[in-house]
Amino acid sequence: SQQGEEDPQALSIQEGENATMNCSYKTSINNLQWYRQNSGRGLVHLILIRSNEREKHSGRLRVTLDTSKKSSSLLITASRAADTASYFCATDWDNFNKFYFGSGTKLNVKP
């Protein structure tokens, strides 16, 4: 399977701390995306990074991509209680618009 695998499965931190989640995948990709899902809701797109990019920023989010290690990381700086959610990475490989999702990292930010 091409599915990415997130690590850790669960993460609990205090408000104000940084949260780092990792994603590893198996075969070469064109694009990798990160999504957030609040409990019982749909997913919200956070950021997309292309295979020729190494780092992208969006507000408090920083995503890195290391294609040689087939891995990506999502860093949330200065976390807030509202960041409590599950975070998923999604990778494509044979089709630009077909993405495979990992099983997610469940982040709990304690106030």
Next chain:
Amino acid sequence: DGGITQSPKYLFRKEGQNVTLSCEQNLNHDAMYWYRQDPGQGLRLIYYSQIVNDFQKGDIAEGYSVSREKKESFPLTVTSAQKNPTAFYLCASSASGPPLGYTFGSGTRLTVV
């Protein structure tokens, strides 16, 4: 406001029944997708469609069927052949061309009673 609407939010199915989940988008997106999510797990692709009147099986298409007669609509039917249909179903859409990310609906929770 543009978006993607799934209905109903909750659906209960008796054994042996077919049920249809609705997905409508007004984003003018060409591609639409159905994913299944089981508790504590990631999303698995059921079916996807990149243009009207065309769709492709995903990784877990058995027991499901779809149609794409209109650009805006991509309904999913869960048939009686699907042995374990209780799950959270998510519909998504995306524009054609270089990927910019999916827009997801808010999901339908299907329970077999």
